[in-house]
Amino acid sequence: MFVEGYTNRGFTISGNKVVGPCAVLPRAILQWNVSSGTQTVQLLNQQILVLGTGDKVQRLDPAILKLMRQCGIAVEVQDTPNACATFNFLTTERRVTAAGLIPPPGTKGG
Numbered sequence: 001m002f003v004e005g006y007t008n009r010g011f012t013i014s015g016n017k018v019v020g021p022c023a024v025l026p027r028a029i030l031q032w033n034v035s036s037g038t039q040t041v042q043l044l045n046q047q048i049l050v051l052g053t054g055d056k057v058q059r060l061d062p063a064i065l066k067l068m069r070q071c072g073i074a075v076e077v078q079d080t081p082n083a084c085a086t087f088n089f090l091t092t093e094r095r096v097t098a099a100g101l102i103p104p105p106g107t108k109g110g
Helices: 037-043 062-070 080-092
Strands: 003-006 010-013 016-019 022-025 028-031 048-053 074-078 097-102
Touching: 003 080, 003 097, 010 022, 016 028, 048 080, 062 074, 074 080, 080 097
Parallel strands: 048 074, 048 097
Antiparallel strands: 003 010, 010 016, 022 028, 022 097
């Protein structure tokens, strides 16, 4: 999987257009209901989770962060443009990586 671009409406990931927030796994792209954070953690079997929280970095709920650490998942929270770049870099390094991405508002193309 490779994030090729993003707008305020969604993402282009490995040639697939995805509308809205999404979870990117090594072999799947899923629509992501952002409010269901605990359920999202249960889907992950990754070593690293990169979260893109829009146009600025948002704090992660401490309970969810604790749950991820207990599951052995390292979490990197960034704004979405940087999260896309980090995810792509880690993927090219062949790291077992997932991403949770929220489209940044105000972005018309990318």
